Amino acid sequence: MSTQFSFHGGVHPPENKRQSTGGPIQIAPIPEQLSVPLSQHIGAPSDVVVAVGDRVLKGQVIAEAVGRISVNVHAPSSGVVEAIEARPVPHSSGMTAPSIVIRTDGEDEWVEHSGLEDFRAIPKQELIDFIRHHGISGMGGAGFPTDVKLHLGDDHIVNTLILNAMECEPYITADDMLLREHAEQVVKGIEVIAHLLQPHHVMIGIEDNKPQAIRALELATEQSKLNLDIVVVPTVYPSGGEKQLIKLLTGVEVPSGHIPADVGIVCQNVGTASAIYDAVYNGIPLISRIVTLTGDALGHPHNMRALIGTPLQTLLQSAQLREKDLYRLVIGGPMMGFTVDSQSIPLIKTTNCVIAATYNEMPPAPPANPCIRCGMCEQVCPAELLPQQLHWFAKGKEFEKAKHHNLFDCIECGACSYVCPSNIPLVQYYRFAKAEIRNEEAEQRKADHARQRFEARQARLEQEKLEKELRRKQRAEEAAKAQAVKKDKAVQNSEKAESSGEPDLKSLKTASAVARTKLKKAQKALQLAEDKGVGDIDKLRQTVTELEAKERAAQEAYDQAQSAPAEQPVVDIQQLKTNAAVARTKLKQAEKALAKAKESGEGDLEALRAKLAEQKAKTEAAQAAYDQAESGGAPQADVNAVNLDELKASMETALGKVDKAQKALDAAVASGSPAVEKMKAGVEKLQGKYKEAKAEYENAQSAPASAPVMSAETLAELKADMEAIQGKVEKAQKALDAAVSSGSPAVEKMKAGVEKLQGKYKEAKAEYENAQSAPASAPVVSAETLAELKSDMEAMQGKVEKAQKALDAATASGSPAADKMKAGVEKLQGKYNELKQAFLEAGGQLPAAQPDAAPVDPKTLKQTVSIVRTKLKKAQAALDGAADDVELQTEVQRLTQAHEVAKKALDTYESEQNDKAAAEGIDLKQLKIDAAMARAAVTKAERALSKAREAEQDDLPEIEQQLLAAQLEAENLNQTLSRFTD
Amino acid sequence: MDIILIAVIALLGLALVFGLLLGFASVRFRVEGNPLVDQIDGILPQTQCGQCGYPGCRPYAEAISEGDAINKCPPGGQSTVEALADLLDVEAIPLEGGVEEEPVKKVAYIREDECIGCTKCIQACPVDAILGAAKQMHTVIESECTGCDLCVEPCPVDCIDMLPIETTLNTWKWDMPKPGVDLIVTDLRGELKQGDAA
Numbered sequence A: 001m002s003t004q005f006s007f008h009g010g011v012h013p014p015e016n017k018r019q020s021t022g023g024p025i026q027i028a029p030i031p032e033q034l035s036v037p038l039s040q041h042i043g044a045p046s047d048v049v050v051a052v053g054d055r056v057l058k059g060q061v062i063a064e065a066v067g068r069i070s071v072n073v074h075a076p077s078s079g080v081v082e083a084i085e086a087r088p089v090p091h092s093s094g095m096t097a098p099s100i101v102i103r104t105d106g107e108d109e110w111v112e113h114s115g116l117e118d119f120r121a122i123p124k125q126e127l128i129d130f131i132r133h134h135g136i137s138g139m140g141g142a143g144f145p146t147d148v149k150l151h152l153g154d155d156h157i158v159n160t161l162i163l164n165a166m167e168c169e170p171y172i173t174a175d176d177m178l179l180r181e182h183a184e185q186v187v188k189g190i191e192v193i194a195h196l197l198q199p200h201h202v203m204i205g206i207e208d209n210k211p212q213a214i215r216a217l218e219l220a221t222e223q224s225k226l227n228l229d230i231v232v233v234p235t236v237y238p239s240g241g242e243k244q245l246i247k248l249l250t251g252v253e254v255p256s257g258h259i260p261a262d263v264g265i266v267c268q269n270v271g272t273a274s275a276i277y278d279a280v281y282n283g284i285p286l287i288s289r290i291v292t293l294t295g296d297a298l299g300h301p302h303n304m305r306a307l308i309g310t311p312l313q314t315l316l317q318s319a320q321l322r323e324k325d326l327y328r329l330v331i332g333g334p335m336m337g338f339t340v341d342s343q344s345i346p347l348i349k350t351t352n353c354v355i356a357a358t359y360n361e362m363p364p365a366p367p368a369n370p371c372i373r374c375g376m377c378e379q380v381c382p383a384e385l386l387p388q389q390l391h392w393f394a395k396g397k398e399f400e401k402a403k404h405h406n407l408f409d410c411i412e413c414g415a416c417s418y419v420c421p422s423n424i425p426l427v428q429y430y431r432f433a434k435a436e437i438r439n440e441e442a443e444q445r446k447a448d449h450a451r452q453r454f455e456a457r458q459a460r461l462e463q464e465k466l467e468k469e470l471r472r473k474q475r476a477e478e479a480a481k482a483q484a485v486k487k488d489k490a491v492q493n494s495e496k497a498e499s500s501g502e503p504d505l506k507s508l509k510t511a512s513a514v515a516r517t518k519l520k521k522a523q524k525a526l527q528l529a530e531d532k533g534v535g536d537i538d539k540l541r542q543t544v545t546e547l548e549a550k551e552r553a554a555q556e557a558y559d560q561a562q563s564a565p566a567e568q569p570v571v572d573i574q575q576l577k578t579n580a581a582v583a584r585t586k587l588k589q590a591e592k593a594l595a596k597a598k599e600s601g602e603g604d605l606e607a608l609r610a611k612l613a614e615q616k617a618k619t620e621a622a623q624a625a626y627d628q629a630e631s632g633g634a635p636q637a638d639v640n641a642v643n644l645d646e647l648k649a650s651m652e653t654a655l656g657k658v659d660k661a662q663k664a665l666d667a668a669v670a671s672g673s674p675a676v677e678k679m680k681a682g683v684e685k686l687q688g689k690y691k692e693a694k695a696e697y698e699n700a701q702s703a704p705a706s707a708p709v710m711s712a713e714t715l716a717e718l719k720a721d722m723e724a725i726q727g728k729v730e731k732a733q734k735a736l737d738a739a740v741s742s743g744s745p746a747v748e749k750m751k752a753g754v755e756k757l758q759g760k761y762k763e764a765k766a767e768y769e770n771a772q773s774a775p776a777s778a779p780v781v782s783a784e785t786l787a788e789l790k791s792d793m794e795a796m797q798g799k800v801e802k803a804q805k806a807l808d809a810a811t812a813s814g815s816p817a818a819d820k821m822k823a824g825v826e827k828l829q830g831k832y833n834e835l836k837q838a839f840l841e842a843g844g845q846l847p848a849a850q851p852d853a854a855p856v857d858p859k860t861l862k863q864t865v866s867i868v869r870t871k872l873k874k875a876q877a878a879l880d881g882a883a884d885d886v887e888l889q890t891e892v893q894r895l896t897q898a899h900e901v902a903k904k905a906l907d908t909y910e911s912e913q914n915d916k917a918a919a920e921g922i923d924l925k926q927l928k929i930d931a932a933m934a935r936a937a938v939t940k941a942e943r944a945l946s947k948a949r950e951a952e953q954d955d956l957p958e959i960e961q962q963l964l965a966a967q968l969e970a971e972n973l974n975q976t977l978s979r980f981t982d
Numbered sequence B: 001m002d003i004i005l006i007a008v009i010a011l012l013g014l015a016l017v018f019g020l021l022l023g024f025a026s027v028r029f030r031v032e033g034n035p036l037v038d039q040i041d042g043i044l045p046q047t048q049c050g051q052c053g054y055p056g057c058r059p060y061a062e063a064i065s066e067g068d069a070i071n072k073c074p075p076g077g078q079s080t081v082e083a084l085a086d087l088l089d090v091e092a093i094p095l096e097g098g099v100e101e102e103p104v105k106k107v108a109y110i111r112e113d114e115c116i117g118c119t120k121c122i123q124a125c126p127v128d129a130i131l132g133a134a135k136q137m138h139t140v141i142e143s144e145c146t147g148c149d150l151c152v153e154p155c156p157v158d159c160i161d162m163l164p165i166e167t168t169l170n171t172w173k174w175d176m177p178k179p180g181v182d183l184i185v186t187d188l189r190g191e192l193k194q195g196d197a198a
């Protein structure tokens, strides 16, 4: 016997134990139906492994443990699984829980089973698993899976093993009877536990109101080799509480919030020890237990060994229940148990007592009065709490404070309620408060979890957005790069083309002034040569006979040069200097040509035709241009000045000019100029040529030449230019020859310049032949750019066809067709923009990357929207007429939906475009407005121009200049816009 | 004079030392973010339903910290309002739109054979509680669902129900006791020994 300690508080309720200890433990009859709940323990419910209709044998596993804190469930007797469903279970809530229902066959046929021969011989883990698989869980209290406690030796130093045989609650005698009859089994079970936990000291705590049990225990432990003490303690409720028992036996207080193992102590119930014995020695799983049947409503209160799952009814009947006296059926003790309503509730592993109480035995609780602060509750509380305070907090729902007053140390022993003079149901308040707090905590956990998930989601979305943005930016950058590369390439191409002997571009560009000077010098030299003619020729003849021919050629060239104005070659060279300048000049020329055609009418045409007939290689258009050039030297020079300023004007600008040229042509057509006939023929003839020319221009960034694509006259002019350049080159060469022959000091310089020009000239000639009289810039074409040219040409073809059609239409209908023409040209303009865009984006090298590849066609979208809208309106109107036409109604609904969808698509597209533009710092709306205004300005300028022409005003060039500027502006804006709207 | 000078110097020195200490502490132990917002956010139920008019609980928490009313969260119910009032030391006002009885916890349930796999609900769910893929049947991960209701509306075939969460043995809880019933104590026939402190 060890030293006696004590715990705080405690009460001495009437024991009421004698009733049920009168006779030995009886074996309860096998009921017809067993209802075995899947969750008889704390932790996860077990997993069913049988199906309805299966025959199960006694001791067979019918549900397997799931997770760490869980045990197997076994069939208590043989029979057939009748149902697996929710059945009432012993729980204070009175709720149902999934159970396996077995219809017994009365044979009680065992499954094959055997105990362990020597539990000490197998590894501890296996032994623990063996126990776990035999379904052993705590047989008092909450039913904690025993194997978990047996593992405590792993991570805790267990000094003391305490066996709880207190059974302090009134009425209950199950452990008492077990010890009286089977003390040796219990001790053997203790040995198994001790083997697993290896404690230094084993204590069996038992109250002094069970002398027979104490004697039996003493007998049984006599032979035990364990360091085992039977500690008899005075009877006081609730000495059976784990912490109270520990305090009582060892004087050690388990700190709040800790388990006994933290102070080196493990408690087990003697019933559990007995169950472990059964399992380890006999292989019998936990399928039955000893239960006390007591209460005044029973004729024969006694203890029974009953199968788990036996309905209370069966047990109570075998204890001779007097139905009429039964007032309240209680499971567990009177202090901590709970009332159940139904006798069909089954016995489970933790059911140690069933009280069938009469009214007198357990009358309804008297009404609660207010707390009088008597402090009696505080005096009896074994957990040393302040029950009245806790009650107060629970009632006021001040759970935080209740928690701070260690509400969770309350073992719900009911001692405080028992003594409370005001009959306050204190325990219920605590249970309520605990449940609320647990619930709040669970919700808080869930909320935290939700917050985490929410934030994770937000972060993810944010990330996705960023990535999208990044990708978008990258794409934009790539596009910009591609554009830059394309421009570089274009420049390179043009440079290449120039270096490969292209007369139009590099040399002339870089050394325009030099070239001009040289040309002038050459001309002067030529004149000199002519003047000094005979002498020089004689000298040359004397030295080289070949030079004679050259001289003659020079002379011829000189003659030719004489017939052409001196300025002409200068102007042309300047044109060649700048790509944009060429286009601009051509535009100007086209306009001039138009004006001329208007002013001079047939006379010019006839002359042109005559020239055409005369010169097979040259077109009549070229002739016209030539004529024009003859008379229009000065304005051209002006234009060139402008062009020089706008050297940077890109191909797009040129294309815009082409459009304008087309317009001019349209205007010509509209104004009924007789030149229309000729123009038409010219266009037809020149189609192929100008396609090529256009493509070449684009590639070489000398695209302005593509102007002729639109207008026969412009094309003709272009050709004329080309020819003129050729002529100039020839002249320059001849001049050089002459200079050489005449020993001019400029010969060296001229040689270098003219050598280059010669190469260019040859190519130009070849190109010219190729194009059947293509404009000078056509020769820019090179092998590398051929592929590009093709695609560009293809694109152009469409435009040309359209232009042709428009032209045809205008021609056919005469002047009033101007409107039609305009529409056609507008379309063409759009196409041009697209091509330009494609060209830009493709870097001039990848014509495949055209905006046509854009996933959405805004025009189609808009069309769809308006079509559907119209349809919808019609359908609605029809519906208004015939309100109950179901078909119409559905049709309207369908259309409404379709309209919405289309609209949405359009909206999305538009907003996308807006975003795209905004991302580049451009306000699309503003851009649109600007573009529209610029277009309006162009129209205005055009009108002013035509008016001025009609009135033959003097400030014509000025107005033309204005028009040009306005057109350029509009073109630029349109182009920017087209990038976002195509 | 010397003594005064020494005293002044000593005090100045102390002032300097403590000033440096405090300055260091204010840098070293700086509190990241707004702790008040965190506290408020901790009280809000995190249903993320947006019924408060903000796109989630945290934005509402931020709004509260900037002076918005504390009674706009229906999922939180009156208890949240009270907790907020407590935290912010303001008057607890009734829930906006009248006091609902303790809000019933719900969870979304997709009638799976009706689901057309449009993924709209996935996009709506603020806590990624819905599992599914385009043209595949979708399902709600019950344990993750906050019952915010946001997935119900976008479903084009209306196959999402909000079901009240069923009480299980594990979630069942005791109610506040009604005075005068239910306590099981032994009858009073025997001698009633009171409060022996053993």
Ligand code: SF4
Binding pocket: A377, A380, A381, A382, A383, A384, A385, A386, A387, A409, A410, A411, A412, A413, A414, A415, A416, A417, A426, A427, A430
């Ligand atoms: S029920 Fe709780 S508060 Fe009351 S006496 Fe027991 S432990 Fe103390």
Ligand code: SF4
Binding pocket: A370, A371, A372, A373, A374, A375, A376, A377, A378, A387, A388, A391, A416, A419, A420, A421, A422, A423, A424, A426
């Ligand atoms: S015993 Fe009852 S009346 Fe007395 S202080 Fe405790 S709760 Fe109040």
Ligand code: SF4
Binding pocket: B044, B045, B046, B047, B048, B049, B050, B051, B052, B053, B054, B055, B056, B057, B058, B060, B072, B073, B074, B075, B076
């Ligand atoms: S109303 Fe919804 S989103 Fe707003 S705080 Fe409450 S739970 Fe969060």
Ligand code: SF4
Binding pocket: B107, B108, B124, B125, B126, B127, B128, B129, B130, B140, B144, B145, B146, B147, B148, B149, B150, B151, B152
């Ligand atoms: S599943 Fe529906 S109700 Fe549940 S959290 Fe997601 S959106 Fe809200």
